[in-house]
Amino acid sequence: EPEVTQTPSHQVTQMGQEVILRCVPISNHLYFYWYRQILGQKVEFLVSFYNNEISEKSEIFDDQFSVERPDGSNFTLKIRSTKLEDSAMYFCASMGTSQETQYFGPGTRLLVL
């Protein structure tokens, strides 16, 4: 069964450093998403991406965040200058059409020290 993959599984970084989280969505999917989940809290929407552009973003997704689909397979989330409060699990998801559900990757656990 096709699945969404994410790398790395864990990342530790110093405050102020840039991190890039990588995702490979399911190959024939068209919609791509990033979510985060702070430990013990709910899953929060960050951004959605369709047709090579951001279609919606939340208030969390400020200028420190950016997304890219640099080739036909990868979908990345960049955090330019990490803050302590960016520590969370980051989930990538993809969806085939607008009427389907989203499939989640296993997540990247980010720890900012």
Place this chain on the structure above:
Amino acid sequence: RKEVEQDPGPFNVPEGATVAFNCTYSNSASQSFFWYRQDCRKEPKLLMSVYSSGNEDGRFTAQLNRASQYISLLIRDSKLSDSATYLCVVNRYSSASKIIFGSGTRLSIRP
């Protein structure tokens, strides 16, 4: 008011019990509805979609009441492996972009 609200639990029930989860959503334009399951430190996984006519998948039954903006999940004959957090999820696919998660209800099944 939160867009999707769930009872946070935790629910702690014996194996074999029937458990019901409730969820309400505030945006009447919401188009599709799901229950996801999330195990500790894992990604959310789709449990089942929720249809207006109600739907059943083995021991799991989901119901949707659009008039009351209410979604439910019933688990019959609960198993130890059902222990997880159950997430109510709503998709406003007028913008296919965004799904809204409830904060989840924790379920713990005891032997």
